[in-house]
Amino acid sequence: MWNIDLTLVDVAQVTxxxxxxxxxxxxxxxxxYLASTSGRTDSEVFFEFLARNDVRLDPGEEPLADFxxxxxxxxxxxxxxxxxxGRAMPGAREALAAVAALDDTVQTVVTGTIMANAVAKLSAFGLDRYLDLSIGGxxxxxxxxxxxxxxxxxRAAEARNAAFSEAATVYITESPRDVEAAVIGHATPVAVVSGSATESQLRAAGAQHVLEDLTDTDRLLSALRQATAAAT
Structure with missing residues (x-):
């Protein structure tokens, strides 16, 4: 599983x-007043926008769906x-292609971005071809x-009629909040120092495998093998 923003692409200005x-x-x-979007869903971001900009809702008002x-x-x-x-992050396309070539491996995304926008971000740079977005989060x-x-x-298990154990599940991201979510969601985090977080912050959040970026595909694949060693 991949995060999108600042892991695979950087389209912050457009977003x-x-x-x-x-x-x-x-x-x-x-x-x-903006809010940090790192590791948050668009729903969470909206409510933080409301708070930071002192926008108060009327009783019974529920504008999230409209937003x-x-x-x-x-x-x-x-x-x-x-x-x-915007841009694809350095090495993103090659990293996705390398992981796609692994046996018995399914790639998708888990992102805070709504689905339509996530697909647009990935397809703009030709990254969607390596991912099964039908099972993504x-x-x-x-x-x-x-x-x-x-x-x-x-969803992956149901779609592929195969079992995907927790030990065989990896989440690749640049956000400490996402690293924490991976630990809670019983996936092994592989962190990339491509956002605002430092290596020490990513490790403190629970990442044992940390990459400087995605340009070294051999190092990425080695981290994935180590992360899933318990599943073999």
């Missing part, structure tokens, strides 16, 4: 613009900006990352 447009469209208030819809539409209008204002499901990891493992 921020879509957040701002969707937030103002739904609440009527400008998005002045998710508006976010998808706002992001779709910016799809042509993804390759102009996405922010549009409104569950925390740890639950998404567990659900994704179950």
């Amino acid at each position: 921020r613009a879509a957040y701002a447009e969707a937030f103002e469209r739904v609440t009527g208030a400008p998005l002045v 998710i819809e508006a976010l998808g539409e706002s992001f779709a209008r910016r799809r042509d900006q993804l390759t102009v204002r 996405f922010g549009s499901e409104h569950y925390p990352k740890a639950s998404l990891i567990q659900f994704t493992r179950m």
Whole structure:
């Protein structure tokens, strides 16, 4: 399982613009104060936006579904900006191709991004071809990352008619919150120092396997073999 943002792609500029447009469209208030999105789902981000920007809801008001819809539409209008204002992370394409070539291995994503936007991010850089997105976990499901990891493992088992044990499940990410979610969700985290977190922060969160980036595919594959050694 892969995280997307700052693990496989960096499209932060486009994402921020879509957040701002969707937030103002739904609440009527400008998005002045941002929140950290690392390791969070789009649902969690929305409620933190509300708090940070002092937007108070009326009793019974539930704007989350409207925000998710508006976010998808706002992001779709910016799809042509993804390759102009964003990039695939160094080594991402080669890393996905190398893991895809492994026997008895299924690749997908577990991301806080809603499904439509996640697919757009990956397809813009040709990364979707290596992943089975039909079994992935996405922010549009409104569950925390740890639950998404567990659900994704179950979906993979059902789709492939095969058992995928906890010991054989790996989550690759750059976020300490995601590392913690992997531990809670009974997947082995493999961390990449490609975001704002340091190696020591990733290890403190529970990552025993930490890579500088994805450019060394041999090192990545070695980390995956070590991470899943107990399953063999």
